[in-house]
Amino acid sequence: MDSGQKTGIDTAEQLRELLGAPMPRAVTKERVALHQRDREWLANSPFCVISTAAEDGTCDASPKGDPPGFTLVLDDSTIAIPERPGNRRADGYLNVLSNPHVGLLYLIPGRSETLRINGRARLLSDAPYFDDMVVKGHRPVLALEVEIEQIFFHCAKAFLRSDLWKPETWHPEVLPSTARLIKDVQPQATETVEQLEAYYGPSYLDGLYRTR
Numbered sequence: 001m002d003s004g005q006k007t008g009i010d011t012a013e014q015l016r017e018l019l020g021a022p023m024p025r026a027v028t029k030e031r032v033a034l035h036q037r038d039r040e041w042l043a044n045s046p047f048c049v050i051s052t053a054a055e056d057g058t059c060d061a062s063p064k065g066d067p068p069g070f071t072l073v074l075d076d077s078t079i080a081i082p083e084r085p086g087n088r089r090a091d092g093y094l095n096v097l098s099n100p101h102v103g104l105l106y107l108i109p110g111r112s113e114t115l116r117i118n119g120r121a122r123l124l125s126d127a128p129y130f131d132d133m134v135v136k137g138h139r140p141v142l143a144l145e146v147e148i149e150q151i152f153f154h155c156a157k158a159f160l161r162s163d164l165w166k167p168e169t170w171h172p173e174v175l176p177s178t179a180r181l182i183k184d185v186q187p188q189a190t191e192t193v194e195q196l197e198a199y200y201g202p203s204y205l206d207g208l209y210r211t212r
Contacts, residue, residue: 029152033076038151041115042079043069044108050081050144051103052095052121060091071106072133077148079117080124082133082140084209093144096121102146105154110165112156119149138209 009015031038047065064070064081072080081104083093096102100122106115124143133140163169175181179196182189191199 031151032149034073034079034148034151038115039073041106041108041153042071042073045106045115046070046109047107048081049105050092051105052092053099053101054095055098058095060095062092066135070133070135072129074129074145079146079148080127080129080133081144081146082130082135083142083144084135084138085141085207093123093142096123096144102144104146112159112165114154114159115151116154117146117148117151119146121146136209 009018034042046068047063048071049061049063051059051061053059064083066082066084070082072082074080100120102119102121104117104119106117121144124145127143127145130139130143133143159165176184177197178200179193182196183191183193189196
């Protein structure tokens with residue numbers, strides 16, 4: 001750890017002095033309703049990250065994925081995201097109950113831009129449109145309905161710098177298996193590595209849409 005002196009940024013003025021003013025196009029790109037291109041992006045996106053913060057400031061960022069078009073467009077300013085069976089922690093959803101503000105980041109594999117949506121959310125245990133979000137015969141566990149307050153496309157620089165979509169840069173083998181990771185970071189886990197390997201093996205796919 002570098003023990004040298006650190007220089008903090010404590011005001012908006014200091015931040016602007018360092019970064020400069022945003023380009024006019026970066027300011028004017030914000031919208032409050034879905035454009036046809038936004039709808040097309042959502043129709044082709046299989047993955048998003050939902051960011052939330054509780055009333056006390058506790059934050060969470062949770063990935064959500066389903067077949068492309070899993071986010072349902074209800075109207076020009078409202079979308080719904082289905083929830084499937086998971087680990088039941090519900091960190092982000094608990095945050096929404098005390099603070100409805102959410103930030104969404106939508107990806108399309110191979111595309112270096114992202115679609116960003118900020119808005120106010122609410123949780124629904126059922127709605128008529130749940131029937132439109134059935135996958136492999138399973139309705140959503142619940143849905144996060146988001147009223148859009150801000151939407152825009154984000155530039156490609158982060159993806160270009162990281163070479164994220166270039167397979168030649170992918171090296172998943174640099175870390176051990178999921179089972180080994182869990183056993184290493186959760187020594188209190190009662191399962192053996194072999195049992196965890198079996199759990200996260202081929203049969204894991206069979207439980208993606210049903211409650212285990």
